[in-house]
Amino acid sequence: MAEQTVAHAIEGLKESNVRITPQRYAILEFLIEHRSHPTADEIFKALESRFPNMSVATIYNNLRKFVEIGIVQEMSYGDAASRFDFGVQKHYHAICTDCGKIEDFFYPGLEDVEMASSELTGYQISEHRLEVYGVCPNCQKKG
Numbered sequence: 001m002a003e004q005t006v007a008h009a010i011e012g013l014k015e016s017n018v019r020i021t022p023q024r025y026a027i028l029e030f031l032i033e034h035r036s037h038p039t040a041d042e043i044f045k046a047l048e049s050r051f052p053n054m055s056v057a058t059i060y061n062n063l064r065k066f067v068e069i070g071i072v073q074e075m076s077y078g079d080a081a082s083r084f085d086f087g088v089q090k091h092y093h094a095i096c097t098d099c100g101k102i103e104d105f106f107y108p109g110l111e112d113v114e115m116a117s118s119e120l121t122g123y124q125i126s127e128h129r130l131e132v133y134g135v136c137p138n139c140q141k142k143g
């Protein structure tokens, strides 16, 4: 399953004429296998032993490239480091207030919110994001 997804992502790179380097491959693989919405720093820590010459900046630049092509989504939170998410299917996030775990969930799109807010504010709305906060099952068990 993961391998298939990586292959699919590689196709996306080829179509966009982005060279597939071992680093790029490893970053994609990490995003797909972990699904933890990692920061560039977390990816760096996970891969630095395999690529001793790679810097956080390299990872960041590659992630930006993936976002440009549309195979990765960036979740930016103001000052905090951006998190990166593989896949383009629209989904929402449940975030644990104890451990910070981010879980994807799929829910019918809230496009009517965009329309309503556009009417109410006069803004031309381009996207929306929904995050719900609470305590994840694991943390609930811990009490």
Ligand SMILES: [Zn+2]
Pocket: 096, 097, 098, 099, 100, 101, 135, 136, 137, 138, 139
């Ligand atoms: Zn938790």
Ligand SMILES: [Zn+2]
Pocket: 037, 085, 091, 092, 093, 103, 104
């Ligand atoms: Zn996600």
